[in-house]
Amino acid sequence: MPIAQSPADLPDRQTVLSMSGLQFMQAVLAGELSGPPIAQGMNFLLHAVAPGRAEFRGTPEFAHLNPVGGVHGGWYGTVLDSCMACAVMTTVPKGSVYTTLEYKINIVRAIPPGTPVIATGIVDHAGRSTGVSTGRIEGLDGKLYATGSTTCLIMQFEKP
Numbered sequence: 001m002p003i004a005q006s007p008a009d010l011p012d013r014q015t016v017l018s019m020s021g022l023q024f025m026q027a028v029l030a031g032e033l034s035g036p037p038i039a040q041g042m043n044f045l046l047h048a049v050a051p052g053r054a055e056f057r058g059t060p061e062f063a064h065l066n067p068v069g070g071v072h073g074g075w076y077g078t079v080l081d082s083c084m085a086c087a088v089m090t091t092v093p094k095g096s097v098y099t100t101l102e103y104k105i106n107i108v109r110a111i112p113p114g115t116p117v118i119a120t121g122i123v124d125h126a127g128r129s130t131g132v133s134t135g136r137i138e139g140l141d142g143k144l145y146a147t148g149s150t151t152c153l154i155m156q157f158e159k160p
Contacts (some may be wrong), residue, residue: 017157021092025049028079042078044119046086052123052133054086059116060070071111080105080135080148087121088131088152096156097129103150111137111145121150129154 006012011033016024027033029046039045044058058079060071085100092098111117125132131154137146141151 002031002076003035003040003078004037005034009034016097017095020094021089021096022049022051023094023096025054025086025090036082038078039082042075044079044082047118048063049086049090051090052087052126054083054090054121056119058119060111060113062113064159065113066092070111071113072160073105073107076107076111076137076146077103077105077148079137080121081150083119083121084133084135084148084150085121085152087133087135088126088150088154091123091126091131092154093156096154098152098154101130101151101153103148105148107146108144111139116140117145127154128156 026049028035029049035046038160043061044056047057048055056079060075064071066072081100081103085098088098119137119141120132121135123133131152133150135148140143
């Protein structure tokens with residue numbers, strides 16, 4: 001999956017609105033559209049999508065540590081926001097997009113720097129104007145590191 005390196009690499013609004021949210025997420029996964037620049041800086045990538053589900057994989061590194069050497073809470077939050085909100089995106093109709101209204105995370109245990117993890121978002125509700133999903137960050141061994149929940153606003157710009 002290529003990551004956008006400049007604003008010109010990001011898909012334009014008409015491209016985004018011309019497909020359903022699932023089609024958009026599948027195009028990003030397939031490398032047909034560039035992934036978000038934040039994924040490079042935070043060292044995570046989209047790994048899988050399905051209706052109502054998005055999975056990212058990543059590894060927190062030295063650049064993601066807080067002053068006392070632990071993985072910064074912002075890394076957990078960014079990865080969980082991405083998987084949960086992208087899960088909602090897979091449910092939006094053509095002509096629509098989402099934005100995060102709020103999210104909450106619960107860090108269960110510290111991720112050791114350099115540990116690969118899987119972040120999975122699953123939709124609990126997808127309506128006309130809002131979507132709700134939950135997420136988990138787990139190690140490759142299944143160890144739970146964090147959970148989260150989000151509410152997203154679904155915005156319709158064009159009728160399907």
